[in-house]
Amino acid sequence: MRIALIICSVFLTFLSTSCRKGELIGREVQVGDNDVLLLTTDSFHISARTIEAERERTDERFVGMLGAYKDPTFGTSVISYVSQYNLEQEGFTFPSDAVFDSAFVSFRLTGGYREKDLDSELKSLMHFQVFELAEDILLDNIYYSDEKTKVKPNLIGEFNGLVGLFDSVHVDGVAQPPQIRIRLDDIWGENLMTTDSTNFETNEAFVQYMKGFKIMPIQTNQTNSNGAVFYFNPLSGFTNITLHYHTNNDTTKFSFITSSLTANYSTYEHDYANSAIANILDDTAAGSDKLYLQATIGTDIQIELKDIAAKFAKDPKVINLAELYIPVDTNEPYYPLEKLSVSRKLENGTAEFLPDQVETGDRVIDGSFDAENSRYRFRITQYVQEIIQNYTPGSNQSEILLISPFGNNTLANRSVVNGPRPNSPDTELLKIVITYTPLK
Numbered sequence: 001m002r003i004a005l006i007i008c009s010v011f012l013t014f015l016s017t018s019c020r021k022g023e024l025i026g027r028e029v030q031v032g033d034n035d036v037l038l039l040t041t042d043s044f045h046i047s048a049r050t051i052e053a054e055r056e057r058t059d060e061r062f063v064g065m066l067g068a069y070k071d072p073t074f075g076t077s078v079i080s081y082v083s084q085y086n087l088e089q090e091g092f093t094f095p096s097d098a099v100f101d102s103a104f105v106s107f108r109l110t111g112g113y114r115e116k117d118l119d120s121e122l123k124s125l126m127h128f129q130v131f132e133l134a135e136d137i138l139l140d141n142i143y144y145s146d147e148k149t150k151v152k153p154n155l156i157g158e159f160n161g162l163v164g165l166f167d168s169v170h171v172d173g174v175a176q177p178p179q180i181r182i183r184l185d186d187i188w189g190e191n192l193m194t195t196d197s198t199n200f201e202t203n204e205a206f207v208q209y210m211k212g213f214k215i216m217p218i219q220t221n222q223t224n225s226n227g228a229v230f231y232f233n234p235l236s237g238f239t240n241i242t243l244h245y246h247t248n249n250d251t252t253k254f255s256f257i258t259s260s261l262t263a264n265y266s267t268y269e270h271d272y273a274n275s276a277i278a279n280i281l282d283d284t285a286a287g288s289d290k291l292y293l294q295a296t297i298g299t300d301i302q303i304e305l306k307d308i309a310a311k312f313a314k315d316p317k318v319i320n321l322a323e324l325y326i327p328v329d330t331n332e333p334y335y336p337l338e339k340l341s342v343s344r345k346l347e348n349g350t351a352e353f354l355p356d357q358v359e360t361g362d363r364v365i366d367g368s369f370d371a372e373n374s375r376y377r378f379r380i381t382q383y384v385q386e387i388i389q390n391y392t393p394g395s396n397q398s399e400i401l402l403i404s405p406f407g408n409n410t411l412a413n414r415s416v417v418n419g420p421r422p423n424s425p426d427t428e429l430l431k432i433v434i435t436y437t438p439l440k
Contacts, residue, residue: 075275130157
């Protein structure tokens, strides 16, 4: 029986024109011990294009981002941070002989993003400005990546210098962890220290008096410096506003802190006008060769599947395995995205999870970067089976998949990937590979 099946398999491989060389797949994708004829094909028409990502919610994240970066492919990105601050101690009063010394706002750094071949010890030239909020932000509100909270016109803090990921910062002679540390205006700080004590009675009273800060990076234009995007811990004790003062007998400080009870959000601004991708956005012709994915709510990929259902609905088949492969251009001078997400775009413009995600408890269908093979892979078997089952003969309706960076609000990486018809004939292509069992 086994010999007969093998002979039959070889015969069918020569007859098949829809399959990739009529390839016979082994039993690693089968269930049980039965020998079943499995065929594989990737001969589907796919069109793809790079699109600008739609806004996303960015409030109350446990990883903060702050920076301005000029990417030769993606252009300039500016990531700002808006946050409330609470009192280190409610009901605190400054001593009657307290004299203001200085005030700083700081952010405890945990990582950063820039070219991968730069020496990790090399500092980045950065420019930050600090503004006080002119309107309330609330913990219960939802804030998006394009939010526009009003700020007061006066600049109350500015930093223009080098920032390193591994350099300690010395404060009053004591080494502190790496951080962005911005000096605030002395008059602003002194006014804060001498304000009516009722503003320090409760956190609620304080955020009515001082509604929060917006930290806005400014893109620098120094030669050989593209800037950087820094990751920071919003809940660290070194992410705060520190007011330094002295009395007749002591030199000390008071802090205004962030916590899980303080509202915060990030905004992302991307300028593609003079970038390499400026003229290829939303272009399926350009998307046939290269596609571009950028985190921080930058760019996504939209894939259109036109003929999978029509090709498979004619004769009964069981879909054993369906995989979407997205090859990565690893010659880029940046680390690629660690993981992608996939969703199904509906006719009304909204997106939903694939059935492969919904019907598995952990919603894991892969999407992680495979460094060994330089690609991403998604297992989309149930999704393909569903669109085949729901296919209406003669229908020309396309299926649309949206591929997005995973961790849009916590990472600044980007990936350049190959399209479904790369210009170079020896280049791996974006494709869907389906392994199936013919039922007749």
